[in-house]
Amino acid sequence: MLMHEDWFRRDLLALKAAIDNFFAEHNVSLKQLRGQGYDGASNMRGEFNGLKALILKDNNSVYYIHCFAHQLQLVVVAIAKHHEGVRNFFDMLGVIVNVVCASCKLKDMIRESYKNRIQKQIGKGEIETGSGLHQELSLIRAGDTWWGSHHKTILGLISLFPEVVEVLEYVKEDGNNPLNRRQVKILWKRFHW
Structure with missing residues (x-):
């Protein structure tokens, strides 16, 4: 337990030093600070x-x-879970992400297919090239404590939609995980792919 406490303390001191450096870079004294707001994690708000x-x-x-932003995030997620349509949408989105990210092989299939499409x-000259364009994409699992992750998951699915459908087809026909095959068959019926 002492190792954990040492690590915790070291990280906390590094965070405090970063805040001190930020204030110093902007010629602001910590004495001018009047408020501090964090999420409810004990490492932040600990007495x-x-x-x-x-x-x-x-x-x-x-x-x-x-x-307040964190509180609002928790409220938005709680309300969204009580709206059947929203809850169903994010449940299905979670199933899609879980299935297509279930193995390195499936992730590699998405990556390779996306690269070939790009x-x-x-x-064909259909898209432009340049620095920072067409970076490798991936799907992330949405987290309840950060609403932005839901948005990123949706954007990732939109960008990788043809590849995701291709992987779902593979799982449905040739996948070796029976649970994933069943989940994909349910998705197929639900979305009429």
């Missing part, structure tokens, strides 16, 4: 060992407020 406590040592008039489109 004795959290970042809040370290900042309060430098400035005892800084108020701590549970981050190369064909470039060859």
Whole structure:
């Protein structure tokens, strides 16, 4: 347990040092700080060992407020889960991501198929080339504590849709995981692919 506490303390001190450096770079004194807001994690808001406590040592008039953006995030997710259509959509999206990301082989299939599609489109002059364009994409699992992850998952699915459908077809016909095959067959019926 002591190793964990040492690691925790070291990370906390590094975070505090980064904040101090940021303030110094912008010629702002920590004494001018009036508020600090974080999510509810104990390493941030901890009364004795959290970042809040370290900042309060430098400035005892800084108020701590549970981050409103984080609170709003939790409310949005809770409300979305109570709306049947939204809940079903994100449940199906989660199943798709879980199935196509279930193995390195399936991820490699998506990567290779996407690369081939982009190369064909470039060859036909259908898309532009340049620095930063057409980077490798992947699907990420959405997390309840960060609504932006839901948005990124949707954008990833849109960008990789042909490749995802190709992998789902493979899993449905030739996949060696019976649970994934059943899930894909349900998806197929639901979306009429």
